[in-house]
Amino acid sequence: MDDASDCMVDYVVVPLVHARNERDVLRGGDRNVPLTRSDLLVPAHQWSTSVVGRISEWLDFDGVNERTILNSRLVLRQEIEWALHLSLSAVILPTPTWACTNYASCVLSSLLSSSGCAFWVEVPLISSKQMMIFSQELDDLEAHETFDDSWECWAKMKTLCNHHPNLHVALVVTENVPEEQVVDRWIGEPVRALILPVEIFLTNKKGFPVLSKRHQAFVKKFFHYSVQVIIRGAIRHPSGPSAYQQYITWLWKQIPQLTELQRFERPYWDYLQSPLQPLMDNLESQTYETFEKDPVKYQKYEEAILEALVKDPFLKGKEQVVVMVLGAGRGPLVSAAIRAAKNANRKLKIFALEKNVNAINTLLNQRDSNPLWQDVTVISTDIRHWKTDHLADVVISELLGSFGDNELSPECLYGAQHLMKEGGISIPSSYTSFLAPLSSHKLYTEVGTFNNPKNYETAYVVKFHAAHVLAPTKPCFTFQHPSKNTNCDRYCVQEFSFTHSAMVHGLAGYFDAELYKDVHISIHPPTSTPDMFSWFPLFFPFKTPVYIPEDSTVSVHMWRLTDGKKVWYEWSMNGPSTVPIHNANGKSWWIGL
Numbered sequence: 001m002d003d004a005s006d007c008m009v010d011y012v013v014v015p016l017v018h019a020r021n022e023r024d025v026l027r028g029g030d031r032n033v034p035l036t037r038s039d040l041l042v043p044a045h046q047w048s049t050s051v052v053g054r055i056s057e058w059l060d061f062d063g064v065n066e067r068t069i070l071n072s073r074l075v076l077r078q079e080i081e082w083a084l085h086l087s088l089s090a091v092i093l094p095t096p097t098w099a100c101t102n103y104a105s106c107v108l109s110s111l112l113s114s115s116g117c118a119f120w121v122e123v124p125l126i127s128s129k130q131m132m133i134f135s136q137e138l139d140d141l142e143a144h145e146t147f148d149d150s151w152e153c154w155a156k157m158k159t160l161c162n163h164h165p166n167l168h169v170a171l172v173v174t175e176n177v178p179e180e181q182v183v184d185r186w187i188g189e190p191v192r193a194l195i196l197p198v199e200i201f202l203t204n205k206k207g208f209p210v211l212s213k214r215h216q217a218f219v220k221k222f223f224h225y226s227v228q229v230i231i232r233g234a235i236r237h238p239s240g241p242s243a244y245q246q247y248i249t250w251l252w253k254q255i256p257q258l259t260e261l262q263r264f265e266r267p268y269w270d271y272l273q274s275p276l277q278p279l280m281d282n283l284e285s286q287t288y289e290t291f292e293k294d295p296v297k298y299q300k301y302e303e304a305i306l307e308a309l310v311k312d313p314f315l316k317g318k319e320q321v322v323v324m325v326l327g328a329g330r331g332p333l334v335s336a337a338i339r340a341a342k343n344a345n346r347k348l349k350i351f352a353l354e355k356n357v358n359a360i361n362t363l364l365n366q367r368d369s370n371p372l373w374q375d376v377t378v379i380s381t382d383i384r385h386w387k388t389d390h391l392a393d394v395v396i397s398e399l400l401g402s403f404g405d406n407e408l409s410p411e412c413l414y415g416a417q418h419l420m421k422e423g424g425i426s427i428p429s430s431y432t433s434f435l436a437p438l439s440s441h442k443l444y445t446e447v448g449t450f451n452n453p454k455n456y457e458t459a460y461v462v463k464f465h466a467a468h469v470l471a472p473t474k475p476c477f478t479f480q481h482p483s484k485n486t487n488c489d490r491y492c493v494q495e496f497s498f499t500h501s502a503m504v505h506g507l508a509g510y511f512d513a514e515l516y517k518d519v520h521i522s523i524h525p526p527t528s529t530p531d532m533f534s535w536f537p538l539f540f541p542f543k544t545p546v547y548i549p550e551d552s553t554v555s556v557h558m559w560r561l562t563d564g565k566k567v568w569y570e571w572s573m574n575g576p577s578t579v580p581i582h583n584a585n586g587k588s589w590w591i592g593l
């Protein structure tokens with residue numbers, strides 16, 4: 001322990017009981033002999049802060065001998081109780097094999113009765129059988145079976161343990177690093193530590209331990225997910241563990257600093273938020289202020305309005321263009337229209353429509369105090385219900401949610417089409433939502449912390465971090481404005497192919513909106529608008545994570561439905577296994593009209 005603290009190591013991993021103490025607890029054990037060395041060797045606070053315990057490796061939970069199996073259960077329980085007695089923050093458990101059902105039963109039993117101590121299951125990045133396949137020691141006939149894959153064994157164990165939130169992974173970095181898609185499966189998993197065996201280190205010209213480029217890239221990738229690093233094995237370097245500690249610290253410093261945008265987003269990583277309901281609820285001043293801090297969104301609107309004013313044939317030759325800002329909030333889109341008109345050298349007559357009486361107060365103050373707003377008329381109304389003789393050449397709105405249509409832009413804009421001239425322009429002119437299956441143990445457990453089954457039938461706004469999008473996104477619903485077809489119900493089925501097996505925890509949702517011709521705002525990763533931070537994606541969770549075997553195809557089903565008072569989504573997935581339809585009839589989550 002003293003050596004460890006001299007080397008600036010945070011904690012040491014030690015066996016809870018000596019490896020040679022293969023005892024028979026079933027028979028009662030020898031009560032007159034200490035189980036292990038005394039807790040008095042280390043002060044209590046150090047056990048809890050500076051020691052992680054290792055469970056004995058000789059245990060055999062899934063062999064053929066029933067007596068051994070039953071004894072292993074008791075030994076595991078005994079060691080975990082000792083770890084709890086010492087208040088250890090974590091214990092490392094042996095690697096599960098494909099036959100891990102009884103092992104999982106023993107671990108689950110302990111998980112259910114021991115809060116406070118995290119369980120880290122040791123899993124190699126590549127199993128020993130796969131290693132042999134890599135190094136071509138086995139011929140192709142024997143190549144790759146599900147049960148050889150360490151991720152598969154872990155996925156099986158986790159499923160048997162009902163995805164318990166306190167079951168984590170200590171990933172052992174192996175000599176070979178598999179292809180990126182295989183590595184990325186671990187991003188969605190609760191990896192708490194990387195175990196780096198000393199054997200995978202190379203020695204540089206000065207005699208110090210270093211990692212190969214491939215290992216470096218792997219470790220750096222996982223640094224983003226706040227993993228801890230454990231060096232394992234007999235340290236042969238003359239300066240002891242500090243040579244490794246210094247190298248890992250150096251590697252840590254190599255990861256690029258967060259950009260300004262990432263620093264802004266960081267507190268929201270994997271933080272679930274309920275989607276706003278700007279139609280049913282009145283937004284608060286703070287919420288408007290947050291919107292208004294995103295200059296990129298308003299620049300894009302300004303660009304779109306300018307393009308329309310300069311190029312659109314419908315507006316050509318008009319002495320004055322009638323513009324209506326639908327859902328004007330505190331007025332940033334009104335200002336964007338005024339700036340665009342100045343640049344286009346066009347005269348506008350602007351109506352700012354808003355149903356939130358508190359935002360109306362801000363708009364009226366703007367009108368009275370800002371000389372640029374002299375041609376702005378403020379109307380306090382729901383845009384669907386205002387009657388007027390002034391019809392708009394251009395309507396501008398931003399009623400978009402993370403999934404495009406989830407703040408009821410379609411219902412509001414179709415309901416306000418009577419305000420537009422025939423042939424008039426809508427900015428945005430269309431928007432499309434996009435979907436993809438997502439793996440994220442973190443998000444799944446976050447939903448579970450609310451302890452309410454309805455929460456698995458609710459979508460969340462969240463900045464994905466410890467999450468892995470499992471397949472390229474596919475389009476879901478599209479709405480065009482204006483449109484003769486004003487039906488807002490939708491149903492979409494999309495197929496996704498999986499070359500590698502995966503655990504799906506839900507669906508990721510995005511949108512891309514065409515404001516005017518080529519001017520878009522988007523959070524859809526392939527086309528996302530750089531530096532725009534007004535929207536995070538949407539997460540549609542599954543009640544139970546779904547295992548998808550390799551080389552399979554799943555179909556994702558998404559419905560957008562209404563009963564005239566509310567709108568809701570339902571979602572499901574079919575393929576090798578079937579996910580129940582979530583949120584049927586909007587029973588758990590809906591958006592008020």
Ligand SMILES: C[S@@+](CC[C@H](N)C(=O)[O-])C[C@H]1O[C@@H](n2cnc3c(N)ncnc32)[C@H](O)[C@@H]1O
Nearest residue numbers: 278279291327328329354355356382383398412
């Ligand atoms: C997402 S905010 C955008 C506000 C502002 N345009 C901006 O970009 O900062 C949407 C605004 O539309 C308003 N709104 C939503 N539905 C409306 C409706 N049917 N009639 C009038 N205003 C509506 C909300 O009150 C809110 O102020």
